[in-house]
Amino acid sequence: MTRIYLSVPHLGPSEQHYVSEAFATNWLSSVGPNLDAFEAAFTARVGMPSVALASGTAALHLGLRLLGVGPGDEVIVPTLTFIASVNPILYLGARPLLIDSDPGTWTIDPQRVADVLRQRAAVNRLPKAVIPVHLYGQSADMDPILEVCGRYGVPVIEDAAEAMGTLYKGKAAGSLGAIGIFSFNGNKIITTTGGGMLTSPNHEWVEKARFWAQQARDQGMAYEHTEMGYNYRLSNVLAGIGRGQLEVLDQRVVQRRAVAFRYRDAFADLPGLSLMPQAPYGLHTNWLSCFLVDEQKLGISRDHIIRSLAAKDIESRPIWKPMHQQPIFAKAERHGGEVAEDLFRRGFCLPSSSSLTLADQGEITSIVRGLCLRLR
Numbered sequence: 309m310t311r312i313y314l315s316v317p318h319l320g321p322s323e324q325h326y327v328s329e330a331f332a333t334n335w336l337s338s339v340g341p342n343l344d345a346f347e348a349a350f351t352a353r354v355g356m357p358s359v360a361l362a363s364g365t366a367a368l369h370l371g372l373r374l375l376g377v378g379p380g381d382e383v384i385v386p387t388l389t390f391i392a393s394v395n396p397i398l399y400l401g402a403r404p405l406l407i408d409s410d411p412g413t414w415t416i417d418p419q420r421v422a423d424v425l426r427q428r429a430a431v432n433r434l435p436k437a438v439i440p441v442h443l444y445g446q447s448a449d450m451d452p453i454l455e456v457c458g459r460y461g462v463p464v465i466e467d468a469a470e471a472m473g474t475l476y477k478g479k480a481a482g483s484l485g486a487i488g489i490f491s492f493n494g495n496k497i498i499t500t501t502g503g504g505m506l507t508s509p510n511h512e513w514v515e516k517a518r519f520w521a522q523q524a525r526d527q528g529m530a531y532e533h534t535e536m537g538y539n540y541r542l543s544n545v546l547a548g549i550g551r552g553q554l555e556v557l558d559q560r561v562v563q564r565r566a567v568a569f570r571y572r573d574a575f576a577d578l579p580g581l582s583l584m585p586q587a588p589y590g591l592h593t594n595w596l597s598c599f600l601v602d603e604q605k606l607g608i609s610r611d612h613i614i615r616s617l618a619a620k621d622i623e624s625r626p627i628w629k630p631m632h633q634q635p636i637f638a639k640a641e642r643h644g645g646e647v648a649e650d651l652f653r654r655g656f657c658l659p660s661s662s663s664l665t666l667a668d669q670g671e672i673t674s675i676v677r678g679l680c681l682r683l684r
């Protein structure tokens with residue numbers, strides 16, 4: 309018996325072919341044909357120029373800098389997210405304004421965004437940017453967010469790290485705001501083992517991010533620098549993995565969704581165990597299969613399920629711990645938070661890999677069902 313992990317890479321021969329090609333041709337640095345092809349394929353998919361970077365966190369850092377975020381500024385971000393959505397705000401000396409979730413989607417509550425912008429506009433202290441996070445493969449409700457941000461002239465930077473392949477009203481999540489960022493971390497729906505992408509309809513911004521990502525080296529023979537830069541470029545080897553992964557993205561979306569719906573169907577007769585809502589406005593990839601426990605109805609707690617699976621060497625995990633409950637953000641300003649706290653208390657993610665076998669998934673569902681039915 310081998311351990312069943314939450315979300316593992318799922319690679320095929322195409323990825324290996326592109327990586328071998330990089331070795332064979334000695335393109336083993338942060339330039340090369342795989343990078344060009346990966347960016348071109350990504351650009352074709354989202355319909356906007358894009359630059360491949362070392363991580364989603366790096367992409368968000370550069371994106372916020374492009375929007376001019378600096379010391380003392382404020383940036384709106386959901387409290388229910390992974391900390392990588394917020395750390396780049398701190399890198400720039402800015403402060404997060406933490407906003408609660410909409411219980412119908414688990415993503416940032418557009419009404420609260422509107423309320424905060426209205427309050428801030430009244431005192432002439434608008435935040436510098438809004439970061440909706442497309443959570444676990446589900447798009448935030450972008451139309452009302454874009455409408456209210458447009459009204460106040462506050463740019464939107466979409467954190468689509470968890471949402472490669474996600475759609476909002478037929479369009480790619482991450483392609484709707486001023487800037488979108490993606491992650492190809494090893495646990496994501498497609499991976500480069502570690503990597504990210506920044507995309508924007510603004511070609512100059514994308515080129516500026518590319519420039520900053522390569523130590524902001526000015527043109528010319530000498531190594532001359534007039535701006536601060538970073539070593540944030542993706543390697544041509546890893547871009548080869550991404551190139552192959554993009555070819556199978558649509559399959560991976562179908563497979564992740566199938567995993568989630570098999571769990572949902574297997575738990576259909578258990579009152580008090582429900583799949584994360586699937587908002588009608590988009591295509592939820594169900595990057596992770598997330599469930600909510602109603603302990604009164606189910607008879608067992610979320611933690612009991614996680615511990616029982618762990619005892620059988622099966623990895624599951626709670627929903628993200630809200631940022632306002634993190635010691636590092638204890639003093640951060642927040643607007644609501646009760647919805648996120650409740651989701652964190654009762655929510656959990658089950659193994660969701662696109663390569664999860666029917667036998668392994670059957671074992672997981674029978675353990676969870678056994679825990680619940682034993683009580684009847």
Ligand SMILES: Cc1ncc(COP(=O)(O)O)c(C=O)c1O
Pocket residue numbers: 362363364365366389390392393441467469470490491492493502503504
């Ligand atoms: C919501 C969210 N934002 C940002 C990131 C950062 O991506 P990376 O790990 O590629 O830096 C991640 C994932 O790791 C994430 O889940």
